[in-house]
Amino acid sequence: MKRVLTVALVIGLSATIGGCALFGSWWGPKRAAWRSEAERACLTAGAVQPSADVRPMGEIDGPGTCGADRPFKVSAVGRRSKAPLNESTALNCPMVAAVDDWFDRIVQPAAEADFGQPVVGIEHMGSYNCRPIAGHRQMSEHAYMNALDVSGFKLADGRTVRVKNGWRSGDAVEVAFLNTVGAAACEDFTTVLGPDAGAAHADHIHLDLARHGQGRRVCKGGSEPVPEGGRLLSFFEGAERTGSVPKGSDGEDEDDPAALDR
Template sequence: MRYGFVAFSAFTLFSLGLTGCALRPFEQREPWRTQAEEACLARGLVTPSEDVVPTKAIDGPGVCGMEHPFRVTRLAGGTVALKQRMTLACPIIPEVEAWLAGTVQPAAQLYFGQPVVEINSGSYACRGRNNQLGAKLSEHSFGNAVDVMSFRFADGYVVTVKGGWRGTEAEQGFLREVFLGACNHFTTVLAPGSNIYHYDHLHLDLARHDPRGLRRICKPLIKFQPQLPPPGTPLSPIRKKPPAWQPAPDPAPIDVEEDDPYGATPMSRHEPANPSRVARSPVPAPSVPAPTQAYAPRPSAPRSAAALPDGPLPLSAPTWSSGPIY
């Protein structure tokens, strides 16, 4: 009996040791994370509601967690549902809201003539980057990141990042608009083609890549001419005012990244693309013009809230570069 108890205790300690190694027990939680959370709350950047509910602090394992987490079931005033409930820190919530209002919904109206009503996304998870044991902790470990796998429209049609990135012209155009628009709100934006781990989702986070928060990562570099007008310009849906686009002969590929050579990674559940969209939809899919130049970030509109003390600075003068993948 005693031998069995000792053996069980030894096994438990060994397992905890492995877990500690996997979560990098000597990694410290940077002070700016708590400062950003508290500043966000002090400025009232997130309004609690039945869809955005503050909950108790998450402390551990290791340095994972957040001081003031929110459980989010809907966004955009309840008009955009979440297929999976998200747990997020305060600072990223207003940026997701601003991205939805300023880019996602205008792009949805432009390419499909209807709004997005649900997104399938992932949030808090205490894990290493790319789900690798022993790797540096992902921003998901601090509620500071969102993964978006798909968008569902008002008529029930679903555009998945996995299927739509190289899907119909409308799907490609929509996903590239929301990808490039996200680069104006988040410090890290990764899409299919950035690496083998992000072939099926958009990764968005507010990581600080340098002490001053000036460095930005937006990958992959693509050739695409955004069709959304500057923020604040009234938008005419394609069904009412078709764009004067002319298909170019033998158009070049819409982007320059390579296909995923490995084909699959252990990510979240996916929704299958619906190839019948163009055939049944009354909304003609726009012809995406041949690429004209590599994308350079457009001047950002004012962010949804002022920069937080010691947090990321406004994105009006970013430094874009490659860097570690999340």
């Protein structure tokens, strides 16, 4: 009799645990709908073309709200000319398109103008990381493959211009280049945070496509003025303009995003 009861208890506990896991996946926290909408719009527009450098991945779903529906494994950025990343990384479709656009329109022309040579490589410090913003309950955009931390630019002659050393260096050309690519990034991204945004970004330029309340942008990537509203890629505009979500929940800023380690 004891043996029967023990077996029944084990089966019951297994079913309970399994049920919790099952119902947790059904009824647990969900990613904000605008994230999926932006991905679908990007894919439908053909803004990202799969290649050896941009490979489709399967859905990343969880833990919690983390992940993306149809992300890409990216090993190089740019459309007109490719710049390999120091390490392959996962990005959602809108971020791939925005990074390519920024690189082609801003980074390469600035490098040619300031250094007389192109950028042939990009160093970054990460994209996907299922974590909240340091010290806050709000999830980082990194949790949704919706952010990239750029730390350096490798030039054709082998020199690397790094944010950590170059932002306030005595080399006026490096300073000008980094300020240009950081400031103008807010034309393509909704959040740009460089060393001027605080110590948390002293060694990189944080780029993301967060949705801020009332279409607001956070532009602290350089000293150059950015036209109000910027120029979000067309496939993302609809999702970005749908307004804010409840403060502190998925996708909305805290009071001072520039002071946070996003």
